[in-house]
Amino acid sequence: MISFSFKEIVSVSLILFAIIDILGSIPIIIxxxxxxxxxxxxxxxxxxxxxxxxFLFVGDGILKLFGIDFASFAIAGAIIIFLMGMEMVLGIHLFHSNPEVKTGSIVPLAFPLIVGAGTMTTLLSLRSAYALPNVLVGILLNLIFVYLVLKSSNWLERKLGQNGTEVLRKVFGVILLAIAIKLFKTNVTF
Structure with missing residues (x-):
């Protein structure tokens, strides 16, 4: 029998909301x-x-299948996030896109920005701590919010203006660099 717990759904939703941090990603989305x-x-x-x-259901198995430990996976995500931060701070383009092939909605937006190493690690932890139906509802609620933020990117850009967007881009670029370095430090062992 499926049992939903409002308390668990709220907990899972808030944890994922903090990890995904779609509001902090607005400058990158723009x-x-x-x-x-x-x-x-x-x-x-x-x-x-x-x-x-x-990843909620088979993430641990997928990483084991490829012989990848989670730390290596997190470091790969940290490098991508670091490069994105460098783009934002320095105003350069490291990720070049083919004008005919629009892949930015997948990489780096869906992965690793929305679903990065932090989100994946959190999902594995949530699966062991909360009932599966409550985790699934928490994921769904976060996806609805993510969709609303992505859909309103034009409106957000107009409200912020060119100067506001540029300031946010630089500030969040530095924050992304710090997050990448923290992810790297946490997962590198010498």
Whole structure:
């Protein structure tokens, strides 16, 4: 019998909301939209949802199948996040896109920005601590919020203006660099 717990759903939702930090990603979303011309909100949300649900059920097994420990996976995500932070702070383009192929909604938006190493680790932890139906509802609630933020990126950019967007981009670029370094430090062992 499926049993839903409002308390567990709220806990799972808040934990995932803090880890995904879609509000903190607004400058990156705006930058991707400017570079690619469009953010495919539905596609990014759907891919993020599929990644989260698949990883919830088989994530640990997938990493073991490829012989990858979670620390190595987290370090790979940290490097991508670091490079994105460098782009934002320095105003350079390290991730070049083919104008005909719009992949920014998948990489780096759906993965590793929305569903990165932190989200994946958290999902494995949530699976062991909470009932599965409550974790799934928490994922769904976060995906709805992510979709709303992605869908409103044009409006957010207009409200912030060019100067506001540029300031946010630099500030969040430094924050991304710090997050990447923390992820790297946490997962590197000498």
């Amino acid at each position: 930058q991707l939209r400017q570079r690619e011309g469009v953010i495919q909100s539905e596609k990014a949300t759907l891919v993020a949802g599929v990644l989260m649900i698949v």
